[in-house]
Amino acid sequence: MTKTKHHHGNLKEALVTAGLALLEEGGIDALSLRKCAARAGVSHAAPAHHFDGLPGLKSAIAVEAFGIFSSYLQTAVDEGEQSAQARLKNLCRGYMQFGLDHGGLLAVIFGGAGLASYVPGAGKEEAHAYLILREVCAPFVGDHDDKRVIEAQVWSLIHGFTLLYVSGEFGPPHGQDGPFEAVMDLLNRIGNRPAP
Missing domain, CATH: 1.10.10 (Arc Repressor Mutant, subunit A)
Structure with missing residues (x-):
C-alpha cells in the first residue's frame, strides 16, 4: 500500500x-x-x-477563508496615509483586491449557502473582518448615528461594487481605477463625515 x-x-x-x-x-x-x-x-x-462530516470541514475552511479576507483588509488599512478618509478608502481597496484575487471565495463567503454560517462564534460581528470594518468606520459615526447603519452603508457599497467590478460590469477589472474612485466619491457624500 x-x-x-x-x-x-x-x-x-x-x-x-x-x-x-x-x-x-x-x-x-x-x-x-x-x-x-x-x-x-x-x-x-x-x-x-x-x-465531523462536511459541516466540520466547511467550518475549518470558513475560518481559513475569513482569515485570508481579514488579512487583505488589515494589510490595506495599515498601508499608506492614515487619515480617517484614507483608511476607509484603503479598506475598500483591500476588499476589492480580495475579490480580484479570490473571486471564488468572495462569492461563497457571504452567499445564501455560503461560509458565513460556518464561522464559529456569534456571527459576523464577532469575525475579525467585521471588527476591522467597525474600527475604520468609527470616525464617521456621529453622536446621533447608529454605528451599525454607517457600517452597513460602507459594507453594502463596497461589497456590491466589488461583485460588479469583478464580474466585469465596468469593463476589464484589472487596471480600471475610474469606477473605484467614483464609488469612493459617493461614499464621501452619503453623509459619512468624521464626527466632531
Missing part, C-alpha cells in the same frame, strides 16, 4: 487547502468530502478522521 505524503500534522491543513481550491474553482456546490480527499491525495475516508 502506498503511503500518502500527508501525515498527522498536516493532513487537516491539506484538506482545508483542497477545499479552498475547490471553492475558488466551482463555488459551494463543488465542495464535498470525497473531492477534498481526492484533491489532497488521500483516501475518501480520511476526512472523517479529522472533521
